Amino acid sequence: xACLLKNWCIFILGVCVLGNAVIFExxxxxxxxxxxxxxxxxxxxxxxxxxxKEPSIPVISVTLGFRGGSxxxxxxxxGLGNFALALLDEGAGSLDGIEFRRALADRGISFSKDIxxxxxxxxxxxxxxxxxxxxxxxxxxxxxxHFEVEAVNRIRSQILNVIAEKKHNPRIIAGQRWxxxxxxxxxxxxxxxxxxxxxxxxxxxxxxMWVNRHLALDNLVVGVAGNIPANEIARLIDSALIGxxxxxxxxxxxxxxxxxxxxxxxxxMPLTQSVVAFGLPGLKRNDPDFYAAYIMNHILGGGSFSSxxxxxxREKRGLAYSVYSYLLPxxxxxxxxxxxxxxxxxxxxxxxxxxxxxxKMVEMGVSEEELLAAKKYxxxxxxxxxxxxxxxxxxxxxxxxxxxxxxxxxxxxxxIERVTQKDVHYVAKHLLNSKQLHVVVVGNxxxxxxxxx
Amino acid sequence: MKVxxxxxxxxxxxxxxxxxxxxxxxxxxxxxxxxxxxIHFISNPLKANIFNSQYFVLENGMQVVAIPNHRxxxxxxxxxxxxxxxxDPIGKSGLAHFVEHLMFKGTDKLPSGEFSRIVxxxxxxxxxxxxxxxxxxxxxVARDRLEVVMKLEAGRMRGLVVNEQEAGTEKGVLLEERSxxxxxxxxxxxxxxxxxxxxxxxxxxxxxxGWRHEIENLSHEDAIKFYKKxxxxxxxxxxxxxxxxxxxxxxxxEKYYGAISPLEFSTPIRPIEPPHRSARKVSLIHERVxxxxxxRSYLAAGxxxxxxxxxxxxxxxxLGGASTxxxxxxLVEKNTLATWAxxxxxxxxxxxxxxxxxxxxxxxxxxxxxxxxxDMVIEELLxxxxxxxxxxxxxxxxxxxxxxxxxxxxxxxQIFGRALSLGLTVNDIETWPDRVEAITRTQIISxxxxxxxxxxxxxxxxxxxxxxx
Numbered sequence: 066x067a068c069l070l071k072n073w074c075i076f077i078l079g080v081c082v083l084g085n086a087v088i089f090e091x092x093x094x095x096x097x098x099x100x101x102x103x104x105x106x107x108x109x110x111x112x113x114x115x116x117x118k119e120p121s122i123p124v125i126s127v128t129l130g131f132r133g134g135s136x137x138x139x140x141x142x143x144g145l146g147n148f149a150l151a152l153l154d155e156g157a158g159s160l161d162g163i164e165f166r167r168a169l170a171d172r173g174i175s176f177s178k179d180i181x182x183x184x185x186x187x188x189x190x191x192x193x194x195x196x197x198x199x200x201x202x203x204x205x206x207x208x209x210x211h212f213e214v215e216a217v218n219r220i221r222s223q224i225l226n227v228i229a230e231k232k233h234n235p236r237i238i239a240g241q242r243w244x245x246x247x248x249x250x251x252x253x254x255x256x257x258x259x260x261x262x263x264x265x266x267x268x269x270x271x272x273x274m275w276v277n278r279h280l281a282l283d284n285l286v287v288g289v290a291g292n293i294p295a296n297e298i299a300r301l302i303d304s305a306l307i308g309x310x311x312x313x314x315x316x317x318x319x320x321x322x323x324x325x326x327x328x329x330x331x332x333x334m335p336l337t338q339s340v341v342a343f344g345l346p347g348l349k350r351n352d353p354d355f356y357a358a359y360i361m362n363h364i365l366g367g368g369s370f371s372s373x374x375x376x377x378x379r380e381k382r383g384l385a386y387s388v389y390s391y392l393l394p395x396x397x398x399x400x401x402x403x404x405x406x407x408x409x410x411x412x413x414x415x416x417x418x419x420x421x422x423x424x425k426m427v428e429m430g431v432s433e434e435e436l437l438a439a440k441k442y443x444x445x446x447x448x449x450x451x452x453x454x455x456x457x458x459x460x461x462x463x464x465x466x467x468x469x470x471x472x473x474x475x476x477x478x479x480x481i482e483r484v485t486q487k488d489v490h491y492v493a494k495h496l497l498n499s500k501q502l503h504v505v506v507v508g509n510x511x512x513x514x515x516x517x518x
Numbered sequence: 519m520k521v522x523x524x525x526x527x528x529x530x531x532x533x534x535x536x537x538x539x540x541x542x543x544x545x546x547x548x549x550x551x552x553x554x555x556x557i558h559f560i561s562n563p564l565k566a567n568i569f570n571s572q573y574f575v576l577e578n579g580m581q582v583v584a585i586p587n588h589r590x591x592x593x594x595x596x597x598x599x600x601x602x603x604x605x606d607p608i609g610k611s612g613l614a615h616f617v618e619h620l621m622f623k624g625t626d627k628l629p630s631g632e633f634s635r636i637v638x639x640x641x642x643x644x645x646x647x648x649x650x651x652x653x654x655x656x657x658x659v660a661r662d663r664l665e666v667v668m669k670l671e672a673g674r675m676r677g678l679v680v681n682e683q684e685a686g687t688e689k690g691v692l693l694e695e696r697s698x699x700x701x702x703x704x705x706x707x708x709x710x711x712x713x714x715x716x717x718x719x720x721x722x723x724x725x726x727x728g729w730r731h732e733i734e735n736l737s738h739e740d741a742i743k744f745y746k747k748x749x750x751x752x753x754x755x756x757x758x759x760x761x762x763x764x765x766x767x768x769x770x771x772e773k774y775y776g777a778i779s780p781l782e783f784s785t786p787i788r789p790i791e792p793p794h795r796s797a798r799k800v801s802l803i804h805e806r807v808x809x810x811x812x813x814r815s816y817l818a819a820g821x822x823x824x825x826x827x828x829x830x831x832x833x834x835x836x837l838g839g840a841s842t843x844x845x846x847x848x849l850v851e852k853n854t855l856a857t858w859a860x861x862x863x864x865x866x867x868x869x870x871x872x873x874x875x876x877x878x879x880x881x882x883x884x885x886x887x888x889x890x891x892x893d894m895v896i897e898e899l900l901x902x903x904x905x906x907x908x909x910x911x912x913x914x915x916x917x918x919x920x921x922x923x924x925x926x927x928x929x930x931x932q933i934f935g936r937a938l939s940l941g942l943t944v945n946d947i948e949t950w951p952d953r954v955e956a957i958t959r960t961q962i963i964s965x966x967x968x969x970x971x972x973x974x975x976x977x978x979x980x981x982x983x984x985x986x987x
Contacts, residue, residue: 088671100589116955119589121587121588121589121925122587122589122924122925123921124921124924124925126925132802161526161574162841162851163841163851166840166841166842167911170839170840170842170911170915171911171914171915171918172914172916172918173776173914173918173919173921173922174915175922181912190922190925192918192921192922195918215851219850219851219854221855222857222880222881223858224858225881226809226878226880229808229809229881230808230809232808233805233806233807234703234806304890315641328684335805337701337702338694338697338698338701338702340702345737353554369634369635369638369643370622370638370644371634371635371638379691380631380687381687382687382690383689383691383694384690384694385691385694386691386694386695386697386698387698406694406697406698406702408693408694408697409693420635437706438635438638438639441638441639441640441641442638442639442641443641444637444641445640445642445659445660445663446641446642446643447639447641447643448590448660449592449643449658449659449660450589450593451589451590452587452589452592452594452658452760452926452928453589453925453926453927453928453929454589455925455929456924477580479541485771507769
């Protein structure tokens with residue numbers, strides 16, 4: 066179906082329904098028939114936009130995703146992407162830094178930038194009545210940031226400060242050491258903030274080059290939720306983004322290989338509570354076993370109060386406030402990570418519980434009841450991800466980046482429902498090799514056996 | 519490290535926002551039938567502008583608000599109790615927070631663990647938090663599961679059952695939580711000391727999480743006694759935000775919460791601060807601090823004094839709004855003394871608030887040099903007052919901020935729940951932009967002068983162990 070609106074050509078290629086969960090305990094309130102319809106729009110300038118319209122809320126939320134992240138920083142310029150993003154609102158277009166940030170703040174426009182290993186995300190949220198100004202500021206930031214020496218040096222000293230402070234933060238130390246050990250020389254081993262040396266070496270020119278190479282139309286995906294017509298959204302997006310380079314130049318990265326042999330390391334620090342990072346290989350987002358692994362993790366250490374690790378470590382024994390695990394499907398390989406903090410004299414007990422739960426999962430998989438409960442939670446909670454425009458715009462970019470398809474919202478719960486006990490057990494046996502478990506403890510743990518690298 | 523596909527939320531559970539004190543309480547007893555006469559006057563739903571929220575009061579005294587937002591077939595169901603750590607008995611700090619944790623155990627109808635199991639089975643996400651003046655519980659669920667969570671939440675208002683062993687295990691969790699939030703964090707340790715120095719008499723000076731030695735001695739009986747006293751309909755506010763109307767909510771609220779008997783309820787009277795006559799200074803030296811920083815806190819108006827609170831909110835924007843205020847401009851951009859400088863006005867406490875100023879020295883800058891520069895900026899602004907543009911710009915920010923909550927039912931529920939728990943009304947929120955607009959430049963100046971007095975202040979210095987001053 067295609068429709069022509071004035072001289073805009075807008076293709077509405079897909080429609081999607083946000084399904085309601087199966088009813089277990091019917092109440093007075095009927096399940097609503099509301100649909101979150103995802104439209105694929107191509108703007109006059111040729112930019113593809115995935116759009117969800119919600120006429121009743123006077124807010125527009127936009128998320129831009131640019132493929133490639135901190136792992137693509139040049140070798141001796143680690144932290145470049147993060148540094149450049151910090152300067153986008155430090156003077157752009159006709160405004161200096163203070164004027165720019167005041168223009169945002171006075172209208173309640175939220176403009177945020179984020180970089181992870183594989184992705185740069187830029188989000189804008191504005192009241193619809195301020196949308197012209199908001200998109201014009203977005204355009205300034207992306208296409209005409211000043212990178213003046215004063216601002217560059219000020220942000221440089223702020224970043225150096227962050228780097229110095231993180232060297233004393235047990236959580237960060239544990240995480241960074243875990244990454245460095247696991248990835249060695251692979252670009253994922255680099256710190257997103259960069260290092261003291263790399264940050265000191267970065268010039269204004271490097272920052273401008275990064276923007277030119279990275280923020281380009283060919284590695285961009287756009288997700289929008291808002292209350293204005295599709296052609297208006299297309300026009301606003303074009304006004305902000307046309308003028309960016311057509312082609313990006315982002316370095317290529319190879320897949321990584323997770324080390325065969327795991328280790329347990331201690332970084333001594335005088336703390337009352339030790340901070341522990343642990344992890345195993347995970348899988349990529351497009352792996353056919355992804356959903357089985359997702360359910361397996363939910364049961365083992367995932368997001369609800371029912372997980373086995375939560376029950377064994379917190380509920381039954383009171384050994385931790387927080388313990389959890391999660392899949393991190395990076396583009397060039399997946400990780401399965403977890404964190405726990407516990408008093409020094411309980412670290413070895415907590416780690417042996419974690420090992421024994423991993424072992425149990427490998428040996429016995431999950432019970433029918435556990436699988437059913439996990440499915441009920443995961444399918445029932447899915448609509449909770451769409452109650453704000455900001456969240457919707459982020460999911461729309463995620464769907465594009467991971468090639469989940471425009472019908473993903475409708476199909477996703479079926480992908481969960483389809484997973485069997487056997488699938489979960491298979492993926493557990495395949496993924497959870499406790500010989501590969503890599504543990505970093507920061508603190509002063511008692512009686513903990515270590516194995517160095 | 520980031521999780522793109524799925525955000526791990528566990529760390530928020532159950533959390534507390536700030537730190538507070540506990541002193542001897544006096545109580546007056548107000549019998550519920552006295553309150554009921556008042557309730558009948560206001561039980562007609564009143565409709566207003568920004569959120570189109572609707573309000574009524576159940577016969578047992580419980581307040582109810584519906585905030586419609588039909589974007590997704592989802593609701594946030596929140597129950598707020600007007601009790602917090604400022605109600606902890608003397609010597610038993612952390613008790614309100616302990617009760618919050620225990621609320622996730624069993625009830626007279628459900629064995630331990632069933633509550634969370636049922637919420638999860640219905641695709642719900644839940645959590646809870648404790649502050650000085652309130653404790654709140656919430657679930658986010660599909661709208662057709664609202665009734666399930668209402669039944670559960672109503673069931674634990676009076677029916678909590680916890681055995682001694684569970685309570686003992688949970689104390690271990692509390693101590694680990696304290697280690698994570700406070701003992702492992704130099705800035706949090708300083709903040710705790712500053713709180714104690716700020717309040718001479720009022721319980722807001724004791725940490726919400728509690729002092730370690732007092733958490734260790736909390737008993738199962740303490741918790742049950744506290745729970746029975748404070749968890750009752752007339753002390754609670756129900757907020758349902760999202761795909762809901764008052765017409766749908768009222769029968770459900772009456773069925774589940776309305777069935778709970780009205781109880782005699784005692785409102786604690788808290789002590790009043792004596793005059794503050796001397797500026798206090800505290801410092802904490804820690805080997806994990808990199809650059810020295812200054813945190814200044816002034817005793818200020820609480821949320822119940824709405825006009826002063828709004829004036830201070832505006833003044834905070836002008837002096838230290840995020841990377842736009844005078845402090846940032848002067849200390850970070852112009853004089854390059856600090857890596858960061860800003861302010862915040864803490865208004866989520868009803869009796870007193872606090873006005874905070876924070877700045878961190880750039881490497882090599884002496885802390886006293888920074889403090890002199892900081893005081894010059896403050897004094898100049900207090901003396902000459904802000905420009906008209908600064909005032910209108912600050913107003914615009916405070917006004918538009920609230921509109922963005924229209925996009926987020928959870929944020930909207932938070933705003934209303936907090937306001938009602940602190941004694942404000944639905945109307946105060948619905949007419950927020952007008953209330954902000956009505957504050958004059960003169961009011962901002964006089965409230966700021968009254969508040970930013972050295973005698974009412976505590977200055978905290980967080981210093982690296984190598985600092986040579």
